[in-house]
Amino acid sequence: MVFSSFLFLFAFLPTLAAVYFLIPARFRQARNAILVVFSVFFYAAGGVRLIAVLCVSFLINYIGGLMAGRPGRGGKWGRAIAIAANLLFLSLYKYAGIFAGAANALGVSFPVPAGLLPAGISFYTFQGISYIVDIRRGNVSPQRNPMKLALYMFFFPHLTSGPIVRYREMEEEIDCRRESVELFAAGMRRFCFGLGKKVLLANTFGEIAGKAFAGPAPMSAGLAWVGALAYTLEIFFDFSGYSDMALGLGNVFGFHLPENFDYPYISCSVKEFWRRWHMSLSRWFRDYIYIPLGGNRAGNGRYIFNIMAVWLLTGLWHGAKWSFVLWGCWYGLLLLGERFLWGRWLEKLPALCRWAVTMLAVIVGWMFFRAASPMEAVSAIGNMFGVGCAPEDGRAVYLMLEYWPEWTAGLLACAPIKNLLSRAGKPNTRSFAASLAALAVLALSYMALMEGSFDSFLYAQF
Amino acid sequence: MKRKRNMKITWDLAFLWLVCAFFVLVALWTALRPKVSWSYFENRALTPRPALSREAVADGRYFQELEKYLCDHAAGRGSALKLSTLADMKLLRRPVVNDVVVTDDVLLAYNEYEKPDEKTMEDCASREAEMLGRLARLTENWGGTFLYVAVPSHYAYFADRYPDWLNNREEYTARSKEIFFSALDDQGVPWLDVGEVWSREGDPAEYMSATDHHWTLPGCLSAYREILGMLESETGLKLAALTGDNTRAATLPNPFLGSRGRKLLGQWSSDERLTYLEPLESVPFTRQDNGKEVSPSVFSFPGNDYETVQYGFFMGGDISETVISTNRPELPSLLIYGDSFTNLLETLMYYSFDETRSIDLRGYTDKTLLSYVEEHRPQVVVCVRDYEQLLSLFGNGNIG
Numbered sequence: 001m002v003f004s005s006f007l008f009l010f011a012f013l014p015t016l017a018a019v020y021f022l023i024p025a026r027f028r029q030a031r032n033a034i035l036v037v038f039s040v041f042f043y044a045a046g047g048v049r050l051i052a053v054l055c056v057s058f059l060i061n062y063i064g065g066l067m068a069g070r071p072g073r074g075g076k077w078g079r080a081i082a083i084a085a086n087l088l089f090l091s092l093y094k095y096a097g098i099f100a101g102a103a104n105a106l107g108v109s110f111p112v113p114a115g116l117l118p119a120g121i122s123f124y125t126f127q128g129i130s131y132i133v134d135i136r137r138g139n140v141s142p143q144r145n146p147m148k149l150a151l152y153m154f155f156f157p158h159l160t161s162g163p164i165v166r167y168r169e170m171e172e173e174i175d176c177r178r179e180s181v182e183l184f185a186a187g188m189r190r191f192c193f194g195l196g197k198k199v200l201l202a203n204t205f206g207e208i209a210g211k212a213f214a215g216p217a218p219m220s221a222g223l224a225w226v227g228a229l230a231y232t233l234e235i236f237f238d239f240s241g242y243s244d245m246a247l248g249l250g251n252v253f254g255f256h257l258p259e260n261f262d263y264p265y266i267s268c269s270v271k272e273f274w275r276r277w278h279m280s281l282s283r284w285f286r287d288y289i290y291i292p293l294g295g296n297r298a299g300n301g302r303y304i305f306n307i308m309a310v311w312l313l314t315g316l317w318h319g320a321k322w323s324f325v326l327w328g329c330w331y332g333l334l335l336l337g338e339r340f341l342w343g344r345w346l347e348k349l350p351a352l353c354r355w356a357v358t359m360l361a362v363i364v365g366w367m368f369f370r371a372a373s374p375m376e377a378v379s380a381i382g383n384m385f386g387v388g389c390a391p392e393d394g395r396a397v398y399l400m401l402e403y404w405p406e407w408t409a410g411l412l413a414c415a416p417i418k419n420l421l422s423r424a425g426k427p428n429t430r431s432f433a434a435s436l437a438a439l440a441v442l443a444l445s446y447m448a449l450m451e452g453s454f455d456s457f458l459y460a461q462f
Numbered sequence: 463m464k465r466k467r468n469m470k471i472t473w474d475l476a477f478l479w480l481v482c483a484f485f486v487l488v489a490l491w492t493a494l495r496p497k498v499s500w501s502y503f504e505n506r507a508l509t510p511r512p513a514l515s516r517e518a519v520a521d522g523r524y525f526q527e528l529e530k531y532l533c534d535h536a537a538g539r540g541s542a543l544k545l546s547t548l549a550d551m552k553l554l555r556r557p558v559v560n561d562v563v564v565t566d567d568v569l570l571a572y573n574e575y576e577k578p579d580e581k582t583m584e585d586c587a588s589r590e591a592e593m594l595g596r597l598a599r600l601t602e603n604w605g606g607t608f609l610y611v612a613v614p615s616h617y618a619y620f621a622d623r624y625p626d627w628l629n630n631r632e633e634y635t636a637r638s639k640e641i642f643f644s645a646l647d648d649q650g651v652p653w654l655d656v657g658e659v660w661s662r663e664g665d666p667a668e669y670m671s672a673t674d675h676h677w678t679l680p681g682c683l684s685a686y687r688e689i690l691g692m693l694e695s696e697t698g699l700k701l702a703a704l705t706g707d708n709t710r711a712a713t714l715p716n717p718f719l720g721s722r723g724r725k726l727l728g729q730w731s732s733d734e735r736l737t738y739l740e741p742l743e744s745v746p747f748t749r750q751d752n753g754k755e756v757s758p759s760v761f762s763f764p765g766n767d768y769e770t771v772q773y774g775f776f777m778g779g780d781i782s783e784t785v786i787s788t789n790r791p792e793l794p795s796l797l798i799y800g801d802s803f804t805n806l807l808e809t810l811m812y813y814s815f816d817e818t819r820s821i822d823l824r825g826y827t828d829k830t831l832l833s834y835v836e837e838h839r840p841q842v843v844v845c846v847r848d849y850e851q852l853l854s855l856f857g858n859g860n861i862g
Binding site for chain 1: 469470471473474475476477478480481482484485486488489492519520521522525528529532533536538539542543545546554556557558574575626627628629
């Protein structure tokens with residue numbers, strides 16, 4: 001089930017809210033149980049068979065947590081086994097195909113498995129690993145109550161597409177959160193805006209990118225740029241829209257999930273971009289891979305290795321495709337370049353130039369991310385820069401003129417205009433205006449849903 | 463301070479009540495409203511309620527289907543679609559709305575950008591022409607005549623109305639005509655390009671509907687005169703023709719909803735009306751549709767003056783097989799086949815023949831057209847296809 005579906009909006013969410021708030025707040029554990037049951041149903045709507053996957057992941061982390069919490073070598077072994085089990089579990093579903101394919105290419109015969117990829121498996125596996133590691137580090141205590149751990153792992157707002165929540169970020173609120181009218185209203189407003197981002201913008205930009213890239217190849221340079229820009233906006237609004245909905249839903253039930261996006265497309269360097277894009281994933285890699293490897297404090301050679309290792313893994317985390325690996329390497333190289341080659345020179349440029357260079361790198365990066373194969377990515381990027389491209393056939397102009405309202409709204413919504421507006425006027429007026437705007441976005445999103453724009457979120461496939 | 467906070471909570475509560483009311487009302491209205499199975503404007507069947515089964519729940523199909531069902535039957539869907547179409551046309555001024563290119567006076571088809579494959583085009587042209595050659599030679603076996611009539615597609619007739627950045631298929635149309643007519647010549651198949659006829663007459667805009675993808679009565683009449691002239695010269699027969707002297711043109715007062723107007727959910731205002739031609743002295747006839755006797759009329763008149771009418775007014779729309787018998791054995795027999803462009807032409811052609819048979823191979827599957835022609839041996843066989851279908855080997859392009 002996805003947040004932008006009719007079933008979620010008009011059946012799941014109202015029913016859950018009604019049942020949840022009918023139970024008095026003092027019965028906290030009953031409310032938690034309701035959230036767990038509904039979260040499992042939310043996941044099972046994609047196929048009841050997926051519950052088994054979720055249960056195995058839960059058991060690995062519940063038992064692994066208890067083991068990792070033991071003092072001495074037992075705890076170390078517990079951590080190692082639990083992490084290995086998590087990674088094995090993830091590899092089994094996500095990477096068996098790419099490894100078998102690579103083995104076959106090397107002449108070793110392996111059957112290539114073709115199975116169902118459980119939605120969000122990368123998200124909840126990483127959450128599980130962070131839970132195990134944090135226990136071992138002494139940051140959190142192992143949770144012995146399976147219901148509470150299940151709520152942390154299965155809480156439906158972050159279950160399939162993040163943000164990647166650490167246990168300590170939810171631990172306290174599992175037991176003593178405080179639901180309120182203000183938080184509920186703020187959460188619903190954020191949910192409505194997130195829904196609008198997904199349904200009104202991301203889906204439309206997906207349509208534009210689809211039209212640009214699906215036509216007869218090769219593309220003209222103009223069309224390649226239109227397609228690349230559309231995809232750049234699609235992936236932002238798709239994922240940040242989901243995150244807004246997740247955070248908003250968290251607020252509705254009294255939780256404060258971590259922010260995941262902070263206007264990444266206003267960044268003036270690649271480093272800044274990754275401080276603003278998918279922040280929970282960046283933090284995860286920083287705390288559980290990069291720093292344990294030595295970070296930037298172990299000499300240049302080690303730093304280069306660490307950066308490339310982290311970005312190779314970041315690419316692989318997104319999917320079992322060589323184009324994701326290439327995408328990860330692209331960012332690894334860009335970050336190294338910023339640090340050792342052009343970083344100081346870049347800092348001397350006006351902000352607009354730095355922003356343009358950064359966006360160019362990001363847009364090219366998305367071409368790797370989007371492509372089914374590295375060759376497809378190279379071909380599309382070549383077309384963007386006039387290599388092997390076709391003459392203009394009007395498609396670029398058509399896609400700009402046809403979707404001008406979305407281009408306008410999309411480009412504006414990438415900028416922190418909301419932050420500026422949130423400082424204007426009196427608080428009551430702001431609240432009233434935001435509520436009105438949220439209602440309008442909700443109505444427009446409903447209309448767009450009726451036009452059959454139902455589809456899944458890009459990041460659920462990770 | 464406290465007052466301000468109370469005010470904010472009041473706003474928040476009001477907002478929450480509105481959101482909750484919206485969710486609950488939509489859910490209830492969707493659940494309780496009577497369900498329909500067909501969407502008239504979208505011209506498609508709506509998703510039926512999925513069957514609940516263990517397998518479907520296990521693999522997630524059930525909820526996927528349920529989602530489609532709920533979206534199709536959601537409260538206010540029809541109004542939402544109309545409002546959205548209207549906003550796209552009038553407020554946002556999108557150049558293409560619901561796959562229709564909206565101009566000031568005519569609604570055009572949106573053509574996907576394409577890169578035609580010359581080899582495939584040539585291959586299709588020669589295969590289609592070869593089949594038509596077989597049909598022409600078969601008809602000649604009993605002294606009959608075959609004529610292929612190519613009618614401009616709506617997008618081809620109004621090609622100059624497209625903005626430069628949209629695909630009007632001009633190059634594709636020109637090339638497909640060139641290779642197809644050349645292939646017909648190779649097979650010795652007589653053909654008529656209605657586009658050339660209209661061109662000689664100055665390509666009047668009223669020959670094609672502004673809101674539908676078919677021709678109008680004036681356009682069809684122009685083609686009809688040329689077709690009869692060609693048949694007379696091919697066969698030596700003197701065919702009684704409908705002319706300005708022996709006919710009466712009438713216009714239906716009803717609003718006309720063309721296929722493109724329908725795609726815009728009736729939100730594009732148009733004063734276009736349907737005009738039809740009737741002989742002053744009517745010819746009595748019987749009519750059979752798919753083997754069943756039906757009312758002897760070539761028009762499907764609406765029940766009143768205000769309900770919308772469509773192109774299906776002519777001959778009652780696309781019917782697999784229609785037989786009109788005028789009981790005038792001294793006149794030749796006719797078989798006319800093709801896509802819906804034939805419908806309006808049939809309302810004129812039957813006047814000149816004893817028996818008129820009409821076949822639409824998109825629906826008729828009893829036998830191949832060659833077998834059908836062999837069985838009924840019509841003296842005149844006319845194929846009517848628009849430019850878009852010239853190279854199509856499917857539907858009415860598959861006669862063998």
